[in-house]
Amino acid sequence: MGIYMTPADHQQVSDAVAAAEAGTAGEIVTVIADQSDGYTDVALAWAAVIAFTAMTALAFFPDFFLGIYDRIFGHWNADHSPTLIFAIAAAIGITTFIGVVLLALIPAVRIFLVPGTIRTRRVHARAIDLFKVGAERRTRSRTGIMIYLSMHEHRAEIVADKEITRLVPPEAWGDAMVALLAGLKERGPAAGMIAAVEQIGVILAEYLPREEGDVNELPDRLIEL
Numbered sequence: 001m002g003i004y005m006t007p008a009d010h011q012q013v014s015d016a017v018a019a020a021e022a023g024t025a026g027e028i029v030t031v032i033a034d035q036s037d038g039y040t041d042v043a044l045a046w047a048a049v050i051a052f053t054a055m056t057a058l059a060f061f062p063d064f065f066l067g068i069y070d071r072i073f074g075h076w077n078a079d080h081s082p083t084l085i086f087a088i089a090a091a092i093g094i095t096t097f098i099g100v101v102l103l104a105l106i107p108a109v110r111i112f113l114v115p116g117t118i119r120t121r122r123v124h125a126r127a128i129d130l131f132k133v134g135a136e137r138r139t140r141s142r143t144g145i146m147i148y149l150s151m152h153e154h155r156a157e158i159v160a161d162k163e164i165t166r167l168v169p170p171e172a173w174g175d176a177m178v179a180l181l182a183g184l185k186e187r188g189p190a191a192g193m194i195a196a197v198e199q200i201g202v203i204l205a206e207y208l209p210r211e212e213g214d215v216n217e218l219p220d221r222l223i224e225l
Contacts, residue, residue, distance in 0.1 A: 003224070004032055004034075004224065005189065005222060005224055006190075009189075009222075010222050010224070012190060012194060013030055013190060013222040014221050016194040016197040016198060017030060019198075019201070020198060020200060020201025020202075021201065021220070023205035023209065023210055024201060024204035024208050024209060025141065025204075025208050025210050025211055026164060026208050027143055027144045027145070027216070027217055027218040028145055028146075028197055028200060028204075028218075028220075029144060029145070029146040030146070030147050030223065031127075031130055031134070031146060031222075031223045031224075032148075032149045032151065032193065032222065032225070033126070033148070033150050033151065033225040034151055034225065035107075035150060035151065035152035035153060036119075036122050036126035036127075036150040037122040037123075037126065039113075039114050039118075042113060042114050042115075042118060043100075043101060043110055046100055046104065046113050047096075047097045047098075047100035050097075051092075051093040051096040051097035051100070052093070054096040055089050055096075058085075058088065058092060059089075062085070107152065111152050111153065119155060120153075122153075123148075123150045123155040127146070127150075127159050128159060130146065131144075131159040134146070134218075142162040142163040142164075143164055143208060144160070144161040144164075144217075145158065145160040145164050145200065145204070146158070146160075147176075147180065147196050147200070149184070149192070149193065151189070156180055156196075158173045158176060158177060158196075160173075163208070164204070164207075164208065167208055168203060168207045168208075172207075175199050175203075176196045176199040176200045176203065179192075179198070180193065180196035182195065193222070
């Protein structure tokens with residue numbers, strides 16, 4: 001697991017959350033994750049497809065592959081029986097499958113193999129799951145909101161509880177997402193998270209201002225997974 005935040009970064013994000021919550025009844029939760037899914041199924045699917053493709057290539061170009069076999073094993077004018085051909089096909093398929101699986105053990109390769117739409121869906125699903133565990137219904141007035149950043153997938157999510165969703169139009173979070181991504185690209189994840197927290201604080205102060213006697217119901221600290 002990557003470590004993306006120093007202790008000083010953690011403190012700065014926590015301070016930003018506390019400052020943003022000073023003007024709103026909303027409760028901001030910040031989460032940064034190395035990645036949102038292992039994508040083992042995607043890696044296995046690629047391995048199966050590539051192995052099947054390699055076996056299919058043998059069917060279309062048998063002379064090429066059988067010629068390689070003969071050169072490796074020193075056969076001359078060999079009579080290739082059906083049993084041998086099937087054995088070669090199985091060997092090609094198994095070797096290719098194992099090779100792709102081993103290659104996919106490299107995190108950068110595995111992420112590269114995952115289509116963007118799958119990354120987006122799984123980051124969203126992971127954000128929802130974490131929100132349900134850590135923030136949803138954890139406040140009396142349903143005013144929790146989570147900023148989730150998944151580093152390997154280069155994806156971010158903002159998930160809000162029922163009352164915030166009712167009051168704040170969805171398009172209002174666009175500026176917060178832009179601030180998050182711009183800060184991350186220019187100065188790193190801590191700066192991006194702080195920029196998003198500040199922007200969300202402004203939005204929540206407008207739609208959900210702090211009331212007298214309001215108490216802090218969720219921790220301000222950054223959660224790094």
